[in-house]
Structure formats: C-alpha cells, structure tokens
Amino acid sequence: MQAKTTHNKTKYAVVIGGSNIDICATSQNDLSEKTSNPGKITTSLGGVGRNIAENLALLGIDCRLISAVGLDIYGDRIIAQGKEVGINMDHVSKLKHSSTSTYVSILDQGGDMSIAISDMSIAEQINIDNHKTLIERAEIVIADTNIGEPTLTKLIGLMGNQPLIIDAVSDIKAPRVIPHLNSIHTLKVNNSEAISICGENMTLKHMAKILHKKGVKNIFITLGEKGVFYSDGIHQDIIETEPYKVINSNGAGDAFSAAVGFSYLQGWDIFKTAFFAQNAARIALSHENTINPQMSIRAINNLEEN
Numbered sequence: 001m002q003a004k005t006t007h008n009k010t011k012y013a014v015v016i017g018g019s020n021i022d023i024c025a026t027s028q029n030d031l032s033e034k035t036s037n038p039g040k041i042t043t044s045l046g047g048v049g050r051n052i053a054e055n056l057a058l059l060g061i062d063c064r065l066i067s068a069v070g071l072d073i074y075g076d077r078i079i080a081q082g083k084e085v086g087i088n089m090d091h092v093s094k095l096k097h098s099s100t101s102t103y104v105s106i107l108d109q110g111g112d113m114s115i116a117i118s119d120m121s122i123a124e125q126i127n128i129d130n131h132k133t134l135i136e137r138a139e140i141v142i143a144d145t146n147i148g149e150p151t152l153t154k155l156i157g158l159m160g161n162q163p164l165i166i167d168a169v170s171d172i173k174a175p176r177v178i179p180h181l182n183s184i185h186t187l188k189v190n191n192s193e194a195i196s197i198c199g200e201n202m203t204l205k206h207m208a209k210i211l212h213k214k215g216v217k218n219i220f221i222t223l224g225e226k227g228v229f230y231s232d233g234i235h236q237d238i239i240e241t242e243p244y245k246v247i248n249s250n251g252a253g254d255a256f257s258a259a260v261g262f263s264y265l266q267g268w269d270i271f272k273t274a275f276f277a278q279n280a281a282r283i284a285l286s287h288e289n290t291i292n293p294q295m296s297i298r299a300i301n302n303l304e305e306n
Helices: 048-058 073-085 121-125 129-136 149-158 174-183 191-198 204-214 252-266 270-285 297-305
Strands: 013-016 020-027 039-046 063-070 088-095 101-107 113-119 140-144 164-167 186-190 218-222 228-231 236-239
Touching: 013 048, 013 129, 020 073, 039 048, 039 073, 048 063, 048 073, 048 140, 048 252, 063 073, 063 121, 063 129, 073 088, 088 121, 101 121, 129 149, 140 149, 140 252, 149 174, 164 252, 174 186, 174 191, 174 204, 186 191, 186 252, 191 204, 191 218, 204 218, 204 228, 204 236, 218 252, 218 270, 228 270, 236 270, 252 270, 270 297
Parallel strands: 013 063, 013 140, 020 101, 063 088, 140 164, 164 186, 186 218
Antiparallel strands: 020 039, 101 113, 218 228, 228 236
16 A cells, blocks of 8 residues: 655644653663663654654655744754754744753663653643744644643634644643544544543443544554554544564654644545554654654555565
C-alpha cells in the first residue's frame, strides 16, 4: 500500500504543544533499583508538539509551531534546530522567567520506558491570543495536552471548520480533553490514556463507542507491539504490526500523530491512515533519538514493501 501523496503549498498545519530537551538513559542490562545501572545516555530535542512538527516537516508539510521555551541555551537550540529542519518557528515564545522544558526517561535493556520525569510547566504558559489568524487559516490544527486546559478551551473557540487533532500525551493529562470531546475531530491515545478518559474494564470497541457518542469522529488507540486500533464509527479494526527491534520508544507516538495529520492532508481513509501512521511509528522506534532523521515518505513506503 505505497503512499501516493499530494502537495499544496497554500496548505499548512499548525501544531500547538510542548518543546523540550529529552535526556534518555538506556540500561545495558536488566534495571536494578536503588543502584547505579551501566548504560548509554543521549540528549536530543523533544516535546510532543515539537516532535509532531518536526516529523511533519520531514514528511514535507509546511508546519507552523506554537510553543514556548525559556530564555536559555536549550531554548535557543530548539528554535535553531527547528528552523534547520523546516519548521516555521516564528510563533515560539521565549519566556524570560521560565526554563525550557526537560524530559528525562529511563529505558530498559529492550528500549521500553521504565519511568520518566518531566518538568514541563512552561507549556502551561503557551499563549495563542496573538495567533488567531494563523489558526483560522490552517488546514489542520494538531495540539497536545501539555497546553493548559484554559488554552485548549480558547483554541476550540478560535477554530474554524478545519479538523482538530489531539495527542493525549499521558494518563495524567489525557482527561483534559473530556470537556471538549465534541470539538475533537481525531483523538490519538494509547490504551492507558484511553482508559483514563473512558474508564476501566472496557473493551477497545466499547471505549470507541463512548468517544464517538461524545462527538469524536476518528479514534486511534495505539497498542505498542500489538499494533493499533482504529475507528471512525463505521470501520474499526486492529492493524497488527510485524516484529521489529526497538531502539527508543519515546518518539513513536509523536511520529504516529504526525502521520495522522499528514494523511488527513492527503484525503486518505482511516484504514490507510492507520497503516501509514503505524509504519511511521516503526521508523521512529528504530533510532536512538526521539526523532529519526531518516523519516520520510520514501522510508515509510520502503518499510511497507519489505
């Protein structure tokens, strides 16, 4: 199912969300608590919103990022690198009395996250007041739940008829979408985030039914190595994934969300979208950094052919 794409220079995506520095520590052996574990530590740029924007740029989409960073060396690095990869960073605020967000993750020997700690309070200060026209004219808007609930409410008030795609980010922040489900076109969650929104002891189909009833049109529930569940209220299924080696699991969900946004701009149906996004996530998983610099339409097509 090789992707055939269309490009229109007048179309652009707006991404609203966190930008941060990712510090990732991977253990060489099974993790042992309360002691030092030998391993490898890498530093890269991250933040769900920023990651989605970079993946979109790598896929050839004109992308405008609305975010906030500190007036520090990390903030300078995020803005400079974003420009290098083709993200429009003109709408990223530099805040004098705040530090750039930092995300620290500990991965086990297999590359799966064991625990993570995030200092992302600056994301609550993302201000969209001066970006009304930018948002109104966007072809799609993608937001992560790192932004404060008041900002999410304000965003929905600024939206026109274009779709709002939400990445739920985490179990703790996912419930922020509950009051706004009727305004969300596409919701991307993992299984635990879906549970935090819908409640426990439910099947995937039951959770999808609840979300559709609340107004969400398209739902993607990522299931890790088991694949992804998708539903548009008519078509729903699980796309299983082929076995693959995981180097770093941090950026997979962000790549998936970016690919969903990309697919919408192509006018693809939900099955093709889920299939394409699943393979984009696999490419993200195969690199030690949060973003795989080899992410591209060609790379995804090649993966589909193998």
